[in-house]
Amino acid sequence: MRANAVVSLVSVVSFAGLLGFYLAAINVQQTLSPQGCRMSWMSPSYILQTDFNSSWTTLAGRYSLWLYREVGWEPTELHLRQPVLFIPGNAGSSHQVRSIASSAVRQYYKSPRVLSPEFQAETLKPVDTFAVEFNEDLSAFHGPTMDAQIRYTADAVSFILSHYPVGTKIVILGHSMGGIVATSLLPSDQIAAIITMSTPHTLPPARLDARMDALYARIRRVLALDSTPILSLCGGATDIMIPSETCVLPPAKESVFRRTVFTSALEGAWTGIGHREMVWCHQVRWRVARAMLELQGLETSAARGNVLDQWLRDGTRLPALNLSTARVRFSREEYNIAEASRPLVLVKLDEPSLHLLPLTVSDHLTILVSRGRIAQIGPQDAVSLEVKVLSCQNIDNAGGVECGAVTPGAVRLIPSPVSGREFPVPKEGSAESEGTVFFEVAGSSLSGGWIAIQVEPVGKQGGWVVAQIGPEDTRQDMSTTGVAAGRSTVNLRPDAMKTTVFFPNLPQGALFVYRVVPHYSVAYKETMFPPLLAQRSGLWEIHYFPLIPYQQRKILLHSHSSGPFVDSETIGGLQFDIISSGSGPSSISLKLAWWPTLGRWASRYFTTVACFAIAVVSILLYDFWTIGEGTPASSRSVAQSLQYFHRRRLPCLLIGLSLLSFMPLPLEYFLGNTGEPWLAPLAPIILLISVGLVSTSALVLSVLLWPIQRIYPRSQIKSKKEGPSRGTIISLPLISLAVFLFIPWQVAFLGCWAVHFMTCACSTNAPTPRLVELHSADGEEMRTTAHPLPAPSTLEYNCNIHILLLLTWLLPISAPVLVVWVRTLATAGLTTPFDGDHFVLNVAPFLILVDFISHSGVEALFRKHRFEGIISSRWGFLFVAAVATIYGTRKTYMVFDAATAAIGLMVLLRVAPAYWNAVYR
Template identity: 50%
Template sequence: MTSRLPVYLISVVSLCVVAALYYASIDTIKTLSPQGCRMSWMSPSYLLQSGFDRKWTSLAGRYSLWLYREVGWEGHELHGAPVLFIPGNAGSSHQVRSIASSAARQYYSNPHEVAFEFRGNPLKALDFFAVEFNEDLSAFHGTTLDAQKAYTRRAIDYILSLYPPDTPIVIMGHSMGGVVGVSLLPHPKVSAIITMSTPHTLPPARFDRRVDRIYSTNRNALLTEPTPILSMCGGATDLMIPSESCILPEALSTGNGSKPYRRTIFSSALEGSWTGVGHREMVWCHQVRWRIARAALQLGPASTASGRADVLDTWLRDGQTLPPGYTPAIAPLALEGAEYLSPDVRLELKNPTGSRTYVMPAPGDTSSRRRFLLYVSQGSISPTAPHSPLPLRASIYACSTTSTCQPLRADSLRLVPNPQPGKPFPVPDEGSDESEGVVVFEAELPSDYSGVAVRTEYGDGRGWVVGGFVPEEPSVDKAGALGPLLSHLSLVLPSSQLRTTVQLPNLLSSALLVYSLAPKLSDGCTDALLWPLLQYTSHPAETHYFPLGPRSRILLHTHASAPFISSAYTHGLNFSVYSTGESACAIERLELAVDLWATLGRWGTRYAAPAASWAVGVVAISLFDAWRAVDAVGVMPSVGSSLATFASARLPILLILSFLTSFIPLLVDMWLGNRGEWQLSPIAPLLLLTVTGLVSVSWAVISILMWPLRKLARRFFSRSSPVISRRTSSLVSLGLICLLIFLLVPWQVGFLGCWIYHLSTCASVQPTLAVTENAAIPLIPRDGEDEQSTVSPIAPSTRLPATTQDRSAQNEREHLLLLMTWLLPLAAPVLAIWVRTLFTAGLTTPFDGDHNVLYVAPFLVLVDPSWGLTWTWVWGGPAGLKSRWTMVVLALAAFVWGPRYTYLVFEVASAMLVVGVVAHFIKR
């Protein structure tokens, strides 16, 4: 008999791994991407749009439409441009209040009084409408998404009927609401779409094939539709969706060579925000919501797609591109009265006053130091500035040997944070202020110019300006990917540089890998104008800022490359260090290594769903071995024995095989979606070990659950064998259940009923076996059969005693129970949606597409003892196929395609059983 000690050890290890994954995932909120959001306040009211009734849509009894009004600031009448807010999974129409309130309080300086900056221009106040989906769980169910799409489309028609013809509407979607918004395209009246924390490229839950179809349709819209779309992502702080799925795909070129506007911005890169933002916090985080509200206000007068794109780029910037409409100063600069600096002296102005011009000649080594950089704190380099800047303004010119200079066009013009020494960044519950920030100007000095002139104006004694030439070429380290895994990688940086760029092209850049960076610098950096600031850009849409302190530890993470998502950004670690060059703040070196704890947290948030699929694969392989025992000795082993055999005989081989398979560059949709990256190969054996332990723990839980049921059966049932119905009544019951599923309830309800019934059957049969330990129990013949024609699962030549036959049949039932238990999570989400819909809207809308009786019919037959069928009978040899090999097919589906297409696992299991049951009855 196989020892069960390995099963117990694996179960304990598995529970420890799950706990570690959970706590590591939770820690990412505090350590990987801290959140610094100020709470938003409002005085909300919601007006039900009762006119949007059943005359407009049949879904009016299930959903509703509301108009937001800021109490005391706005009246009930419509007075502006319409905006429609679409909530996400389990979301509410009330989530519109933060953005809508900000829009009202920006447009009005006082109640009903238009702010000065909006007077005399075509901007209008906004009318924020919001659809109410009664907190539907749309992430799990394609039919629910289709219903929300149909309702929203009609809601747009109703809203626009309240306005003059040709009035456009702006769509805002949070989470899955963004998916609904994109699914509305093409739509002639939708002027722009702003999504927040929306998983555009990968469904967060993969239990429904129809969700994949919706995503496929949306992808075509994202690639080709001309409507401008901007996606706002929260980053690692968002634990509800992986933020790599929030990144919009690059649109395809149109016939005239242009591309539709698609912009993805992470809140950590958003100018003035610079913080990670949680999934639900995205709609109320002040640093984000006021910018989204302002962009919506400015979209009104824009009449073209390019004009709307400029508005979005103006108010929702991450600094990766130049500001819309950016042009350097047109007039040349005269140098009369200018101050000339030495070639080895950088410009440094503390608390500048008045207006001055400074000229800096280019260094003598013109081949490597022709790039000019300028910092302006709290002031502006037009048009970039903090939201409430100081009067201080700077302009930059390229100078030749003549007495005049020409405007120098920037290659990069962005706003970066200036964290306060001694404070965390971002500051919890506070974050950055609108007036904070340092404008960074970078430009390449043309070869026919010999220097740069900086003109400062309107200085009032506040702020500072620092500028100088920096190296053009980055510092490249060719260290291999193995270095940070085995030990610390030491990076030495040049001292007293205004900006140093470091590139490590050989390191893996993946959402599943986190690097720890520890700076080594002196402790006398308290008086620096700009504390050394690390800018980490892993993707054109994703930038993070980290202050470098003497004892700080920085965690570098990315969403550029991730499981099941195609990406061109799979390798390379690139960052820049900005500083004002004080020698006391010189960075001696940076030590880089892989942070195992944070990396473990990234694994946990991305492989929870694949774990359920792999668990089905473990059960399938256990069944394969169990049926092999039936073929060999005629007896089905118990579930505990099968799991013990798997743990001791199969698991070591599978662990090695899973590790080696991870080196194969499979398609991104297969296996664990890691494309053969060897650094990620330990994930597969760890996941396999964990799910094996979870399967063992689940069987222990099931056994504990059956114990009270067994006691009840022993007390209330006097017969020594289970009551077996006649075939006719079973056929009628099966027909009624199938009819009920076909007409009313989803098949997931039928599967849950099957599982509950089978659990009670497995529990009630066990006392019978104890009572009849020394007695044989004959099989009860069905209609039209005599006792001699009764089929036995054991060949006549090897007929076993009745007690052994019963024990083997019971073990087979329990194996089926274990498999159904792990198939249940794949059906449970839709079941939860159905129950929730019953409570919120009743039977107002049928669950179209969830009434396929073939998903559950074979289970109905197998769990009903009156049919006298077992898996061994069903797969006893149609077309010469042994039953155990069907489990190999199921295991392959679960391990190879199940992690990405989770719904495929249930479909394969159901399809095999359907074919088997049909083949059995045909053979009969």
């Protein structure tokens, strides 16, 4: 009775944990990185490229190629200057190209067929935007489907370029898995540049196919050597379809252009963007479209990289600066000397001015410019100021001073949140004219005793400049336990324009979320630039959070600098800057945000739950076979096996997985976190959830079997006889031939499950009332209480249910390919070849085992072969459990391979001899 209570308690805890993880995961998108995107509008039309037929590609009957045209704005004929090809992703459509293609047309034309003024003096022409149509194939789950798309796209590139002058190169846009198709085309001298959007470059999103891993490995080798410019746009935490830490491009040589740009840092966007929204979000699409226009006619990869950097900047690196080496002399009448004791504030700037500030080696200069540019960085529209920062020598006797250009330490466009409004503004976000330029430089990098700020009005009034010079303000907090259990408070200097806060001992990455709360010692007053928190992590990622008091939205710091099975780009520690115009908070408090942290765990380890469940079922089978081999007539029901597991195995496994969590294993093993102590509770929690799900699945199977058991009474159940039946001799070769020629082996596995389900339904469970004590194969007593010795029919029933439980938990690994196959047949027709899944040995052991049990029973499965003198074949189930635990999360397909090997060994050593003896008896 107490054992049943333990099983029930674990099941309840499991479901509570599962529900909590689910609720936390769906809450992450709205709270962690809210989306602020403006909808885009267009008048689309699509022209089918009928000439791209079977003479060009063998896949013409399966896929198609389309040319986009904006109705009323441009002619239907090709412009014959710059072709662009859009590749959709998993379950994507060629129509997703319409937002970006429309923006390219409407930027080039001011009105229908009337050029915009900025393009009239240039030699640029409109682009021709093509798109491939993959009929919404589920490419993320299936390597051969990806191979088919790659072959078709390569043929499409050759077809498109055949219409253009020799030497023309194509620009590739890839969304989601379309980005993987794009990079798979390399190396190629036909591709000018590649822009990917929400593409998982580091890891395949569904790790159910070894061929996907092989494809990713090949791409990594090619990208390490290829020089084609590639830029990857990532949506961050708002993208719930892929983990955004996998969106980062693999490293390459410094001379090769590779950029990963998170939209939370993208200048002019500053928002997380969902997976599907990436192709239509206006703040992104117009920049991608402008880059497409500007890429035409460029001869070198470096020039193309500069264009991508110009229109898709994130501020993580300095722009290409054309600084003059000449020094300029200013007389005393041309400049003002500002006080260094307080910030320089310039407003109502209607005429040129020059301001000098004294500088020492220990000083740090910070400048904020509204509606202006510094070093060519500024808003796209409505610029009213041009600001230059100069380094000056000491003032001479005549009052004159010589100044030269300054190389900044950092310069980027940052958002300007408005008090009383959410940031980013829902369904609106930021406009092209918004943003404030942030500029900083350290005194140690300057020569001379003065810094000059030169301001020149170039448009309408409305801009302002704020500058501060002084020692760099850095705060460091070494606390760790306080952040996890409670909160840690850091005091700040409210009048500092920039303060850096660093927690060196706190881990950051995709599995941690921290909450920041600002505190003000005096009542908050409106300022020119409200306090803004800028969190930078890794090499590419920046997040911005307003620190305006009393705002409803929580400030949740998160990062994608590392994640499960993704190597970290940083040494460690949590760091952020607080930027303001001199009225920041007096202190901030930081604590671990447990609820969104759990949501991040759930979104990255849901496959681990299934793998751990397979490990639990495998251990149940090992214990079941241990009893069956030790006392052939005895067995346990699934309920009894679960009771024994909870009592004896579960405590040991919880302790073992906890210890394993602290071990610095290689990145590809276990949970992929290299022994991070903060994540030690993760594995035991997942195990408890998996155990509860196994118990529940056993109950569900019993409920499903009950009505069929009522339909098939005992009198209709045929007697068992060992040996191959006439049906076996006919059906197994036919099924194997069908798998080899037509159907994927996953269909045969589903058939195995269905046949064995019916076998279980037709089995009986009638124990004989004899008492016996159970012992293991080595003589160890496994149950001290006497219990009824089962009849052979009960042994068969219990064995069948245990095997059915294993087959059921293996279904999620093989079932996605079935969905891909059915969808391919529905969209492309019955004659479409479905390559790559016809290896009969993947399913042959299950076919033989299920067939043998259906007509011969299970007694032969417990007879040891003479080759099993030292190690029994039941140890294969422990092998499955080990593979599911150590490799399952990263390489889920290996779990099915391990199960096939374990069942194959048992078939070889126990079923095959039974067949042989029956034939030659």
